[in-house]
Amino acid sequence: MLDYETLRLVWWGLVGTLLIGFAIADGMDMGVGVLLPFLGKSDAERRVIINTVGAHWDGNQVWLITAGGAIFAAWPAVYAAAFSGFYLAMLVVLIALFFRPVGFDYRSKIADPRWRSAWDWGLFVGGLVPALIFGVAFGNILQGVPFHLDSFLKPHYGSTFIWALFGLLNPFALLAGVVSVAMLTVHGAVWLQLRTEDAIAARAKGVISWLAPTLAVLFALGGVWVYLAIDGYRIVSQPPLTSLPNPLAKEVAREAGAWFAIYRNMPIAMLAPAIGLAAPLLTWALSRMNRPGFAYVTSAMTLTGIIGTAGLSMFPFIMPSSTDLTSSLTLWDAASSALTLKVMLGAVVIFLPIVLLYTLWCYRTMWGKVTVADIEARQHQAY
């Protein structure tokens, strides 16, 4: 059947798929959260915005949880090094995420305007902060993270506590964070243009009209920045891919242009950055032409292109180490055993299609424009 080498490659693709799924599904809710205080001018309008994702945010969030679980199971070394290495950043993300379930569910239970406004900002924070920090984390991973593995493979970090958090906030990483926020906000705006009418839809369209082209520019800027100023990583030598994974057995070099190697060796990979660049512009055009349904598709392609570009550029690295090159984690040496990857692949093949089917059924059931009149008629049932 599948040999170990193929399995590891497949899992690289699957984790990527789960992350893209997370961006498309839950990233949309985060974008909607970011836009909520600005696009909803009255309480009823804000409830309209919330109710476009009201029945779906929880299922969407499971993409994040499942991606976390899949990284744990498929790349335990990455799960260990990344989440403890970005400790305080992760804490901030979690606390920001706390505001979402309660924000969605508790906001409309009490009519007091201060109560509602507090939760609106909670939903804003719960959308903005994770989107920003996930982008910043990617920006740091592209530059290499200061960690090393000891001889028993426990990850240690160059700096800890507050310094580690500030160290993350370097200019390139901040740009990556802004790209992440921009792409999810555009995605959320497209969703709102699709699911609302009149004033809210018009305002969402207004956001797309400037943010989508900006996103394309920022993404291109990121590419130029990596090309000019960011060293990539390259595997100089490693044990044969049939041997058992051992992150300390390889030799790694850090050099300019290494993040572009895959595009030289495999031109088809250029498709990802090309989509990342073109899709936001298509989204902008389709939104202008009042075709938000198609714009949603191109916006999902934007997310796929941008996340795909990050993943492909680093291939086969997942988390390079800036302080101890050998400790860098790759999809070959951070992976679980063949049996675990096989079992998990079986689970994905069986369950993911089922998940997609009932998720689509749920969206279909709740489909239709959410309107102010609708919210006022169902004010004790709706969010």
Next chain:
Amino acid sequence: MIDPTFVELSRWQFAAVAMYHFIFVPLTLGLIWLLFIMESVYVMTGKEIYLDMSRFWTKLFAINFALGVTTGLTMEFQFGTNWAYYSHYVGDVFGAPLAIEGLMAFFLESTFVGLLLLGRDRMSKQAYLAVVFLTAVGTNLSALWILVANAWMQNPVGAEFSAETMRMEMTDFAAVVFNPVAQVKFIHTVAAGYVTASMFVIGISAWYILKGRDLAFAKRSFAVAAGFGVAAALAVIVLGDESGYELGDVQKVKLAAIEAEWETHAAPAPFTIFGLPDDEHMETDYAIRIPGLMGLIATRSLDKEVRGLDDLVKDHETRIRSGMIAYGKLEALRSGDKSEETRILFEQHKRDLGYGLLLKRYMEDPTKASDAQVIQAARDSIPQVRYLFWSFRIMVGLGFLLLGYFLLSFYFLAKGTLERKRWLLRALVYSIPLPWIAAETGWFVAEFGRQPWAIGEVLPTFLATSALTVTDLIASIAGYLIFYSILLVIEIFLMFRFARQGPSALHTGRYHHEQPAALAQQPAE
């Protein structure tokens, strides 16, 4: 070297966020089935009052569910953030059920809960009933997979240590899933959730009955929960008793510690019903013992002995010495020794590697341990008895008390005299927190009783941490403490508000607070 303060803080944080998460989980697990029962009756009979019941209790379900989701997020990442070495060392086995939990259970419950809360008027009654059912299946499957993972920590079957990759690797997935500890734990835990939800509904309904309002609504809710509660409480007690004591060594130690069984008694062993366990001298003061009962419970026989802690400690001493050899050979293998002899010796002692690692608490290199240190490590290989002894007894006592409540409630309800038994109704209202206390003490017994292991006999807890600092931990504990406290206050505030409103919160115009008389004296509430 191991910093004990750091390890303690890591453990406190995990215990706190996990136990906080479990405030919300049991109610979700049980209340969803009560909703399903109410909704089924509504679909079958068409009686509107069951629709109102389902809708009202769904409101309370939602308030609780939101925090279950919130705190569950922390749990998913807690292993990576705070137990990085654990994640590396056992992710190959432990990660798989977590990932499958996401795919199979979390998606199901979270996708359908959206329709449960907001989609009722978009589908037929039957379709909505199916939505409730699927949400229920999803929540309960979540419990199954996390308990498969947890059972593996107690009884790590279906996996083997690999010196090349320096971690545990899965060898038999079916063995991990069908771990006998997992089966028993699953039913015990979900049934505890059913008990919690039954007590919640009974307690709140009793309060309406005491206030003499919305009686038809309250009594029907009460009846559903009482029936469900009797069955659930019986299941918890039977499955709790079944809790797989005879499986791994860790479970044997846990059993002996729970029962303060300091030394091996001649079979059948007596059961200590009361006493003050003294960990220092390994004895129990003021013990009251029932002869023979312990042997009967633990071995289901009169002739098998229950091993006491003194014998278990001696076994551990032998295994620690064997583990020292395993550790030495592992280091040799990792630094390139390819000789056949080293390999064979390592394989022979590999199953005791975890015991060798216990010595790392006192020194860098376990192969250099003195006799005194080995004896010390063996002494430290059992959990502290006094906490286990008492939390276990609190849990069991509450289990029987709750069963008693359900039986009495059921009896008086059937006799038609419930409304006159105001003492019972009052007791039920004030006893609403009891199932939570039972559930939390139960988890304490399960997890504290596993110490000093993170993974039984494989990985000591103090080695499983991340390479963080005490400052990191203080920052995160403070963060969780502040935000979790705020959220809890808000949750309880909403819960009380809606429970007090009762079915009037549905705005149907049929219930107490919407009647002219009640509206006139509104400020009373």
